Amino acid sequence: MAPAKLDLKQHIRHVPDFPKPGILFYDISTLLAHAGAWHEALDRLAAALAPYQPDLLVGIESRGFLVAAPLADRLGTGFVMIRKRGKLPGEVIRHAYDLEYGEDVIEIQAEAVQPGQRVVVLDDLLATGGTMAAAVTLLEKVGAEVAAIGCLIELTFLKGRERLRVPVHALLAYDN
C-alpha cells in the first residue's frame, strides 16, 4: 500500500484576530519549522512548476522570498526579488498600485530580468490577489514573460485568482 500523503494543512497555524480584529491569519512559521513538511511542500511546488521551464523564479517580499529562493535552487534557476519601496540598490523599475486606503509601491532591479525571460512568481499566500497582480504588471513592464504563479496558500473566498491572467498553482486552498 502506498504511504499516506502528508497533510500539509496540519502544519499551518491559524491565528485569529491578527494583525487586526476579524482577520484569521494563516501562519506558515509552523510549516517552515518542520523539516519534513517543509521539504514535502517544496517538492510538491517544484513538481507543479518545473513544467513551465522558467529561466528565473521571482519572490515577493518578504514571505515570498522564503518560498522562491529554495525552489529556485531545486529547479536550477536564478532567483530575483520584488521588494517594497526603497530597499533595492541601483537602478530600479517601480510600479505603484492602489490599496483600500492609499497606495503601495513595489520595485525590481532594472537588470534583474532580461526581456523575454520566462519567470514564475512566488508568494506564500494569495488573498485578494492585489500584491500578485501588481508583481505581474511590474514584471511585464521589464519585459518578462510570466509563465505561472505559485503559492503555498490560496484564500479562495477572496477570488484573487480572478485578477490574474496566468496559471496559478496553490498547494493548499482555504474557503473561509
Ligand SMILES: O=P(O)(O)OC[C@H]1O[C@H](OP(=O)(O)OP(=O)(O)O)[C@H](O)[C@@H]1O
Ligand atoms: O493577495 P493580497 O491581498 O495582496 O495579500 C497577499 C500578500 O499579503 C502578505 O504579505 P504582507 O504584505 O503581509 O507582507 P510580508 O510577506 O512581508 O508579511 C502575503 O505574504 C502576500 O504577499
Ligand SMILES: Nc1ncnc2[nH]cnc12
Ligand atoms: N489571512 C492572511 N493570513 C496570512 N497572510 C496573509 N496575507 C494576506 N492575508 C493573509
